[in-house]
Structure formats: structure tokens, C-alpha cells
Amino acid sequence: MRIAVLAHGAFPGRAKTAIGLLRDPKVRQDDERLERLVGVLARSTDRLQSFVRDFLELAKIEEQKVTIARKPLDLEEIVDEVIENQGVLAEDKGLELTVEPWSDFSIEGDDFVVRTGVRNLVNNAIKYTDEGSVTISVDHDVDSFRIRVCDTGAGLTEEEQRQVFQEFGRIQRMAGMKGTGLGLALVKKLVEESDGRVWVESEGEGRGSTFTIELPRKFGEPGAERTRVEAGASG
Numbered sequence: 039m040r041i042a043v044l045a046h047g048a049f050p051g052r053a054k055t056a057i058g059l060l061r062d063p064k065v066r067q068d069d070e071r072l073e074r075l076v077g078v079l080a081r082s083t084d085r086l087q088s089f090v091r092d093f094l095e096l097a098k099i100e101e102q103k104v105t106i107a108r109k110p111l112d113l114e115e116i117v118d119e120v121i122e123n124q125g126v127l128a129e130d131k132g133l134e135l136t137v138e139p140w141s142d143f144s145i146e147g148d149d150f151v152v153r154t155g156v157r158n159l160v161n162n163a164i165k166y167t168d169e170g171s172v173t174i175s176v177d178h179d180v181d182s183f184r185i186r187v188c189d190t191g192a193g194l195t196e197e198e199q200r201q202v203f204q205e206f207g208r209i210q211r212m213a214g215m216k217g218t219g220l221g222l223a224l225v226k227k228l229v230e231e232s233d234g235r236v237w238v239e240s241e242g243e244g245r246g247s248t249f250t251i252e253l254p255r256k257f258g259e260p261g262a263e264r265t266r267v268e269a270g271a272s273g
């Protein structure tokens with residue numbers, strides 16, 4: 039994975055260009071240009087920050103340093119927080135973002151895993167949808183529960199559906215959207231570390247996608263924590 043990162047180039051070139059321009063006193067006197075360049079730097083910093091965060095999380099999993107907590111979780115609170123943070127993005131694009139009501143049920147698990155999973159799926163659904171809606175729904179049975187994020191966006195062919203969970207598995211035709219391509223790889227590893235799975239369904243290009251995370255509702259020993267011995271296939 040480290041080699042892939044080097045090939046990918048972690049440092050956004052646009053930030054370097056902006057810094058170069060900001061060194062010129064004449065540029066700094068132009069308020070409008072100054073504002074624009076600061077905007078470029080702010081966005082680059084955000085991207086770099088989330089890239090580093092995702093990268094470190096993946097590295098921790100690969101080095102088997104991740105401990106999956108087993109604590110009672112408030113799924114409604116997690117979904118609410120994601121909606122609050124991502125809702126603006128949906129609003130900006132004129133997308134309808136809805137959560138289908140569900141009847142309460144108890145779950146145990148790792149807050150970080152569920153929060154990271156829901157945040158990434160909702161963020162992607164908004165990012166790769168130009169028109170229509172993003173819908174979050176939840177259901178459960180005795181042993182497991184599922185969080186589903188359904189969108190009316192770019193859609194994925196069968197080949198693309200296999201690609202998106204790989205590290206840097208970005209789809210060429212969506213290259214216009216900003217991102218590093220680590221989000222879904224991280225979600226997959228975290229969910230699998232928690233004995234769950236994540237998958238996507240889509241009718242194909244332009245026909246929307248539905249991503250589902252399925253996790254166990256409870257573990258054998260309540261309240262206990264456990265360090266995984268195996269870190270998955272890649273690495």
C-alpha cells in the first residue's frame with residue numbers, strides 16, 4: 039500500500055502552486071486573488087487531512103493494531119450526526135436527503151466503525167449524484183442489522199462494483215470529483231474487522247447505487263474488547 043501512496047502523490051500540486059503565488063507581494067495585494075488562493079489552500083488542507091486520517095487508519099488495521107470495541111451504540115445519534123454534517127452538501131446540490139424511520143432496536147459495536155461507515159457512504163452518495171435523492175434506511179433481524187444508502191446518481195457497472203472497494207479504486211469517468219479513493223477501502227476493512235460485510239448493488243452506469251453495511255447486533259461476551267489476529271488479505 040505504501041508504494042501505491044507514493045505513486046499516487048499525497049501532496050496536492052494545486053496547494054504548492056497557490057503557495058508559490060502567495061509569495062509574490064503583488065498577488066497578496068489583490069484581495070480577490072488572495073481570497074481565491076486561500077480557498078485553494080483550505081480545500082487542499084481538508085483533503086490532505088482526510089487522506090492522512092484514512093491512510094493511518096488503514097495502516098493501523100494492516101499492522102493489526104486496531105481494537106474493535108463492543109459497546110452499546112446509539113444508531114439514531116450516529117445517523118443524525120452524519121445528516122447534520124453532510125446535509126449542507128446535499129442542499130448545495132439540490133438533492134433530497136432522507137432517512138426512512140425505523141423502529142428502535144439495540145446494537146453493540148464500535149462507534150468509530152459505524153460512524154466512519156455511514157459518513158463515507160452518505161458522503162459518496164451525495165458526491166456521485168447530480169440529481170435526485172439520497173435515502174438512508176435501516177433494518178435488522180435477530181443477529182444482524184443493515185444500514186443502506188441508496189442514491190440516484192452515477193451508478194456502477196459490474197466491473198466498477200468490484201473496483202470501488204480497492205485502495206485508490208476510483209472510477210475514471212468520475213475523476214472530476216475530488217477524492218483520494220481510500221474511503222470505501224477503509225470502510226470495508228473496518229466492517230470486516232467487526233465480522234460484518236459491505237457491498238454495492240447497481241443497475242449500471244447512470245442508474246444509481248445502493249451500498250449496504252451489515253454488522254452483527256451483538257458479540258459473544260458483552261462489553262469485552264478484542265484485538266484481531268488477522269488483518270485481511272491485502273497489504
Ligand SMILES: Nc1ncnc2c1ncn2[C@@H]1O[C@H](COP(=O)(O)OP(=O)(O)OP(=O)(O)O)[C@@H](O)[C@H]1O
Pocket residue numbers: 088092158162163164166189191192193194202203207208209210212216217218219220221222223246247
Ligand atoms: N455512491 C456512489 N455512486 C457511484 N460511484 C461511487 C459511489 N461511491 C463511490 N463511488 C466510486 O467509487 C470510488 C471509490 O470511492 P471512495 O469513497 O473509496 O473514494 P473517493 O470518494 O474517490 O475518495 P475519498 O477517499 O475521499 O472517499 C469513487 O471514486 C467513485 O468513483
Ligand SMILES: [Mg+2]
Pocket residue numbers: 158161162217221222
Ligand atoms: Mg469517498
